[in-house]
Amino acid sequence: MNHDIDIKKxxxxxxRQSKVPGEFMLQMRAPGGVVQAKYLAVVQHIxxxxxxxxxxxGMRQTFSIPGIKYENIEAVNEYLRGYIEEVEVASCDVNMxxxxxxxxxxGARNVMACIGNSHCIKANIDTLSLARKMEKxxxxxxxxxxxxxAGCPNDCAKATFNDFGIVGIAKMxxxxxxxxxxxxxxxxxxxxxxxxxxxxxxxxxxxxxxxVGCAECATVCPTGxxxxxxxxxxxxxxxxxxxxxxxxxxxxxxxxxxxxxxLAVIGNWQAFSAEVLNHQPRYLHGGHLIDMAGYEKFKxxxxxxxxxxxxxxxxxxxxxxxxxxxxxxxxxxxxxxD
Amino acid sequence: xxxxxxxxxxxxxxxxxxxxxxxxxPMRFExxxxxxxxxxxxxxxxxxxxxxxxxxxxxxxxxxVIHPITQALFHFTEFExxxxxxxxxxxxxxxxxxxxxxIQRLDTMFLENGDAADPYYKRLRxxxxxxxxxxxxxxxxxxxxxxxxxRTEDYSLAVRFAGEELLLEVKDPSFRPLFxxxxxxxxxxEFVSANRLTVRLPEIKxxxxxxxxxxxxxxxSYDTRCLSCGxxxxxxxxxxxxxxxxxxxxxxxxxxxxxxxxxxxxxxxFTVMAGGHGFRxxxxxxxxxxxxxxxxxFRARFGGADMCVGCGRCTDRCPQLISFAxxxxxxxxxxxxxxxxxxxxxxxxx
Amino acid sequence: MTANIFKPDPYRIAxxxxxxxxxxxxxxxxxxxxxxxxxxxxxxxxxGEAPISVSGIGRDWLEFTIRKVGKVTHRLFSLxxxxxxxxxxxxxxxxxxxxxxxxxxxxIAGGTGVSPVRSLLKHYFDHLDEIRSxxxxxxxxxxxxILFADDLKDFxxxxxxxxxxxxxxIPGFQSGLVTEHIRxxxxxxxxDYNVVIVGPPVMMRYAALECLKNGVSKERIWMSFERNxxxxxxxxxxxxxxxxxxCLEGPVFNYTKAEQxxx
Ligand code: SF4
Ligand code: SF4
Ligand code: SF4
Ligand code: SF4
Ligand code: SF4
Ligand code: FES
Numbered sequence: 001m002n003h004d005i006d007i008k009k010x011x012x013x014x015x016r017q018s019k020v021p022g023e024f025m026l027q028m029r030a031p032g033g034v035v036q037a038k039y040l041a042v043v044q045h046i047x048x049x050x051x052x053x054x055x056x057x058g059m060r061q062t063f064s065i066p067g068i069k070y071e072n073i074e075a076v077n078e079y080l081r082g083y084i085e086e087v088e089v090a091s092c093d094v095n096m097x098x099x100x101x102x103x104x105x106x107g108a109r110n111v112m113a114c115i116g117n118s119h120c121i122k123a124n125i126d127t128l129s130l131a132r133k134m135e136k137x138x139x140x141x142x143x144x145x146x147x148x149x150a151g152c153p154n155d156c157a158k159a160t161f162n163d164f165g166i167v168g169i170a171k172m173x174x175x176x177x178x179x180x181x182x183x184x185x186x187x188x189x190x191x192x193x194x195x196x197x198x199x200x201x202x203x204x205x206x207x208x209x210x211x212v213g214c215a216e217c218a219t220v221c222p223t224g225x226x227x228x229x230x231x232x233x234x235x236x237x238x239x240x241x242x243x244x245x246x247x248x249x250x251x252x253x254x255x256x257x258x259x260x261x262x263l264a265v266i267g268n269w270q271a272f273s274a275e276v277l278n279h280q281p282r283y284l285h286g287g288h289l290i291d292m293a294g295y296e297k298f299k300x301x302x303x304x305x306x307x308x309x310x311x312x313x314x315x316x317x318x319x320x321x322x323x324x325x326x327x328x329x330x331x332x333x334x335x336x337x338d
Numbered sequence: 339x340x341x342x343x344x345x346x347x348x349x350x351x352x353x354x355x356x357x358x359x360x361x362x363x364p365m366r367f368e369x370x371x372x373x374x375x376x377x378x379x380x381x382x383x384x385x386x387x388x389x390x391x392x393x394x395x396x397x398x399x400x401x402x403v404i405h406p407i408t409q410a411l412f413h414f415t416e417f418e419x420x421x422x423x424x425x426x427x428x429x430x431x432x433x434x435x436x437x438x439x440x441i442q443r444l445d446t447m448f449l450e451n452g453d454a455a456d457p458y459y460k461r462l463r464x465x466x467x468x469x470x471x472x473x474x475x476x477x478x479x480x481x482x483x484x485x486x487x488x489r490t491e492d493y494s495l496a497v498r499f500a501g502e503e504l505l506l507e508v509k510d511p512s513f514r515p516l517f518x519x520x521x522x523x524x525x526x527x528e529f530v531s532a533n534r535l536t537v538r539l540p541e542i543k544x545x546x547x548x549x550x551x552x553x554x555x556x557x558x559s560y561d562t563r564c565l566s567c568g569x570x571x572x573x574x575x576x577x578x579x580x581x582x583x584x585x586x587x588x589x590x591x592x593x594x595x596x597x598x599x600x601x602x603x604x605x606x607x608f609t610v611m612a613g614g615h616g617f618r619x620x621x622x623x624x625x626x627x628x629x630x631x632x633x634x635x636f637r638a639r640f641g642g643a644d645m646c647v648g649c650g651r652c653t654d655r656c657p658q659l660i661s662f663a664x665x666x667x668x669x670x671x672x673x674x675x676x677x678x679x680x681x682x683x684x685x686x687x688x
Numbered sequence: 689m690t691a692n693i694f695k696p697d698p699y700r701i702a703x704x705x706x707x708x709x710x711x712x713x714x715x716x717x718x719x720x721x722x723x724x725x726x727x728x729x730x731x732x733x734x735x736g737e738a739p740i741s742v743s744g745i746g747r748d749w750l751e752f753t754i755r756k757v758g759k760v761t762h763r764l765f766s767l768x769x770x771x772x773x774x775x776x777x778x779x780x781x782x783x784x785x786x787x788x789x790x791x792x793x794x795x796i797a798g799g800t801g802v803s804p805v806r807s808l809l810k811h812y813f814d815h816l817d818e819i820r821s822x823x824x825x826x827x828x829x830x831x832x833x834i835l836f837a838d839d840l841k842d843f844x845x846x847x848x849x850x851x852x853x854x855x856x857x858i859p860g861f862q863s864g865l866v867t868e869h870i871r872x873x874x875x876x877x878x879x880d881y882n883v884v885i886v887g888p889p890v891m892m893r894y895a896a897l898e899c900l901k902n903g904v905s906k907e908r909i910w911m912s913f914e915r916n917x918x919x920x921x922x923x924x925x926x927x928x929x930x931x932x933x934x935c936l937e938g939p940v941f942n943y944t945k946a947e948q949x950x951x
Binding site for chain 2: 117121123124125126151168170176177178179180181182184201202203215218219220221222223224227228230
Binding site: 411412414415416417418419421447448451452453454456457458459545548549552578579580581582583584585586592593594596598603609610611612613614615618623627630631634635636638639 | 733738757930932950
């Protein structure tokens with residue numbers, strides 16, 4: 001068939017090119033990985049009417065519907081209007097015009113999250129409501145960024161492999177008089193976390209430096225001697241990614257920040273990207289922008305105007321440990337390239 | 339006598355009571371629950387009746403007030419053990435009917451078992467008066483009716499909360515003057531007369547059946563289910579066990595406290611002696627011990643009631659979702675079978 | 689306030705005898721009336737309390753033979769003559785000397801189980817006329833763990849004694865577990881008799897079974913139980929087996945009761 005299609009334009013519209021010329025896969029956002037189950041009917045309708053009847057559970061928690069013919073994209077976009085209105089505007093309060101043109105951009109990717117404390121016994125935070133707040137801050141933006149939220153340091157959400165990875169942590173409080181020296185917390189911290197607890201003189205002592213804030217100790221304590229401080233805290237990892245060149249696990253940028261601080265930081269993301277890319281959005285993910293700016297510059301921009309809470313810790317410097325698929329990958333010609 | 343009081347009026351009177359009493363009641367500790375964004379309801383000193391969580395069952399029992407989790411017994415130096423001090427103020431504590439029965443079980447252990455009363459228990463217990471809180475319909479893990487602990491007359495005051503008002507029965511004459519000018523009402527507390535749960539108690543009729551109960555495969559099922567965490571015994575109003583140890587204040591260890599902290603028969607070190615030999619090694623064996631302790635041994639030793647009062651807090655708190663009521667019903671089914679087998683073997687027709 | 693049953697009193701250590709590398713006997717100046725088989729809660733400030741049975745009773749002293757196994761006992765080993773230790777007691781019941789009177793007595797002890805019967809044996813050493821005969825079997829793991837060597841020599845002169853080491857024979861000691869020697873006791877020749885068994889839980893169980901095999905009836909067997917104890921006065925719950933509190937009704941049990949204590 002003789003196609004003449006601007007695939008870049010469709011990509012921005014969240015339709016991904018297929019190996020079958022003229023076919024595309026739609027990626028529907030689901031911030032925090034949660035939507036009302038009733039939207040499965042919407043997904044099914046699109047797949048059955050315009051797609052090939054299949055649904056792929058997208059790697060970033062999107063509903064991905066393959067096999068959509070180019071000529072049907074207009075109809076699909078029109079049909080999507082209600083979904084976008086309800087999921088983006090009504091649920092996340094995203095500031096955008098919803099029209100018959102479908103998704104306005106693919107830049108900021110679907111914000112991923114594990115189920116969080118609405119269900120999980122290990123979680124420390126409400127990942128879904130946080131995902132929705134973050135969606136509002138980054139979408140729609142043409143600057144590319146991947147973010148994921150984990151309810152606890154188990155990191156089922158793979159926050160470690162995102163440009164911005166958010167981990168819900170808890171400041172633990174110990175009630176000396178309630179402790180019965182059973183050592184359940186000591187054993188659990190050793191087997192599940194960082195082995196920072198020990199029994200001394202019939203009570204617990206903690207090596208505070210290395211507590212990961214998982215709250216396993218509170219979960220197992222029979223008397224409620226360990227409890228979470230009601231304020232929620234977050235750890236922010238940056239620069240994690242997969243990829244063909246130099247994938248790497250993210251590094252801790254912020255520790256023990258409050259939600260207010262976290263959202264202020266995310267709120268600075270677009271300005272930082274614009275600064276690095278000279279206000280010209282490119283298909284480059286956040287981690288690369290941090291690399292381009294250098295950590296010092298990144299830190300300066302992203303913390304601009306942010307008032308850190310007293311508990312907050314900020315990484316002084318970062319030591320990336322990339323998986324170099326090709327050694328000397330950082331050694332590049334300096335002259336003769338544009 | 340009974341009275342109808344607004345919550346604000348009650349607070350004024352409470353303020354007066356606080357001049358002579360320390361007042362404990364179940365309170366809400368927001369977001370301090372076991373899981374994220376869950377609350378913890380436990381006993382603490384209240385300042386207002388509005389602090390009282392009356393429409394939920396507390397996670398921990400009022401025994402903490404009389405049998406503290408950690409209690410200093412002596413202050414020691416190289417030369418002497420000096421008895422710890424105690425706050426002499428009398429205590430008023432808001433409790434459920436089952437709790438009052440539960441504390442009577444503690445009385446049996448601490449005041450009657452052995453040759454002499456436990457002085458530390460007695461010195462707190464002697465100052466305690468109860469304010470009975472009505473249970474309404476009760477809760478889904480309660481089985482007080484099966485245990486015969488749903489009613490009691492052993493209280494000083496009784497209260498029903500009704501929105502911005504409360505009804506208060508004043509039984510203890512020493513409180514009458516305080517309420518002399520209040521609006522009277524016709525109020526007697528109502529007790530739960532049926533629970534959603536019914537528990538059948540095991541009727542172990544012979545030594546032989548008891549031995550077979552010990553050998554039931556039922557207990558082994560807890561080897562994989564029970565974590566031996568002791569959350570059930572910590573929540574239990576009638577669990578009394580403790581461990582005594584010394585704690586040094588200073589680096590040189592020459593002065594410090596001898597204190598007792600709660601112990602649990604579910605913990606794996608409960609029977610372990612210096613040198614490492616222990617007697618109940620598996621979670622199932624410990625579960626069997628606890629279960630029989632609660633519904634057989636205590637009655638066998640002291641006569642009268644069982645130790646368990648059916649408050650259901652152990653079930654509420656078990657992170658493994660082990661229901662004590664279900665455990666008891668399962669056990670009773672097995673005991674019925676063993677009793678029938680024993681009867682058949684001796685030729686007695688059933 | 690009521691008398692404080694938990695309050696320990698200080699006592700002076702008059703002497704310390706090193707029985708083995710791991711076991712010392714502490715002689716304490718104390719004029720307390722104690723029966724054979726009873727125990728004390730011995731404590732050291734900062735370390736805590738431990739139940740220790742009495743191994744020797746004098747008019748104004750008591751002896752405790754202590755094995756270095758727990759925190760308390762470990763610390764005890766650094767004490768010297770003239771130092772103080774704190775105690776409360778005595779607790780528990782004792783061996784039924786009235787029941788033993790005029791009859792033959794068999795005492796079977798293993799390892800540290802020799803301590804709780806030592807005062808009983810010393811008593812009959814001085815008052816052999818109270819009973820008809822005394823047969824004593826004592827077993828130790830090896831030559832390094834033999835307790836009360838001098839006493840054993842004395843006892844051998846007055847009692848029918850069999851001493852044994854688990855795996856070797858040396859002068860004065862045969863080889864084998866205590867259970868292997870029980871059949872040598874002339875039970876059939878006794879008119880009326882009692883058997884006392886004290887030692888580690890497993891040893892006591894097998895020794896009792898071996899006695900039964902040799903025709904000893906359950907009523908004649910007495911055992912002394914060891915338990916984890918925190919209070920010794922029936923409050924802490926640690927020593928409870930079924931409806932029985934070892935600190936109150938024990939530590940000495942007739943076998944008819946002991947066999948009913950199901951852990
Ligand atoms: S789990 Fe709780 S009670 Fe047990 S040692 Fe830890 S803090 Fe203390
Ligand atoms: S929150 Fe800290 S102390 Fe508690 S289990 Fe986790 S790492 Fe250990
Ligand atoms: S078991 Fe439940 S209903 Fe019964 S007295 Fe206790 S709290 Fe009330
Ligand atoms: S065993 Fe369970 S139901 Fe019974 S008194 Fe204790 S906590 Fe309540
Ligand atoms: S709370 Fe549940 S898991 Fe923990 S010891 Fe009790 S029965 Fe076992
Ligand atoms: S040792 Fe405390 S009850 Fe027996």
